[in-house]
Amino acid sequence: MSNVSRLVEALKRQLKARGITYAALGQEIGLSEPSIKRMFAARNFTLERLEQVLAVLDMDFAELAQASADTPQLISQLTYAQEKEIISDTKLLVVAVLALNQVPIEEVVANYKISAAEATACLLRLDKIGFLMLKPNNKVKLLVSRTFSWLPNGPIQAFFREEAYGDYFDSRFDGHHEVQRLVSVMLSQQSTRALLERLKQVADEFSLQHQDDARLPWEQRRAVTIMLAARPWIPKAFRALQR
Numbered sequence: 001m002s003n004v005s006r007l008v009e010a011l012k013r014q015l016k017a018r019g020i021t022y023a024a025l026g027q028e029i030g031l032s033e034p035s036i037k038r039m040f041a042a043r044n045f046t047l048e049r050l051e052q053v054l055a056v057l058d059m060d061f062a063e064l065a066q067a068s069a070d071t072p073q074l075i076s077q078l079t080y081a082q083e084k085e086i087i088s089d090t091k092l093l094v095v096a097v098l099a100l101n102q103v104p105i106e107e108v109v110a111n112y113k114i115s116a117a118e119a120t121a122c123l124l125r126l127d128k129i130g131f132l133m134l135k136p137n138n139k140v141k142l143l144v145s146r147t148f149s150w151l152p153n154g155p156i157q158a159f160f161r162e163e164a165y166g167d168y169f170d171s172r173f174d175g176h177h178e179v180q181r182l183v184s185v186m187l188s189q190q191s192t193r194a195l196l197e198r199l200k201q202v203a204d205e206f207s208l209q210h211q212d213d214a215r216l217p218w219e220q221r222r223a224v225t226i227m228l229a230a231r232p233w234i235p236k237a238f239r240a241l242q243r
Contacts, residue, residue: 010068041204074145095122102214
């Protein structure tokens with residue numbers, strides 16, 4: 001985890017400890033709640049903004065630095081072998097993904113064909129892998145960072161990619177809470193780079209929203225999957241006609 005990430009994570013912990021929401025922080029420093037969320041997601045603070053946030057927290061920079069030093073070292077990716085182990089057992093994969101989504105183990109047992117003993121066994125394996133820390137009463141502390149991602153072209157991404165082809169896209173995307181847009185354009189290299197950065201920011205904001213909603217009861221949340229992709233590409237039928 002970078003020094004900047006540690007500082008931002010420390011800020012968020014201090015806000016949570018004081019019961020200060022993003023909306024309340026925004027009111028204090030003159031920003032909207034969405035602007036506050038973007039600022040934290042992008043980890044983009046001017047010195048003036050940082051001073052304003054610290055003033056709301058009644059902290060100075062030295063205290064923030066000390067708080068950030070206490071941040072545990074979190075992993076941003078697993079190894080290939082670790083992912084291979086997780087993907088080898090469907091129940092282990094389910095428990096891992098639900099743990100990543102901060103779903104209590106009681107809800108896992110209540111909503112999936114996984115017994116309490118099986119769930120505990122999965123948590124113990126994930127603890128051994130280093131994905132999480134299993135605490136008393138099957139409480140879980142994730143050991144992955146907020147920027148955690150599965151390995152590009154790794155075992156788990158390959159699994160979800162295969163599932164996406166056959167299942168995710170088997171939809172008209174015209175139902176409630178569904179949307180699909182296919183946009184094919186021609187851009188300069190500069191515009192393409194800007195587009196990719198924006199897509200990364202959208203993914204960060206999506207992850208941040210998940211963190212905000214994680215404390216809500218199970219029945220108030222639903223699984224939502226977004227798939228962001230952009231690359232130089234034209235359909236095979238078009239390429240076949242190119243000179």
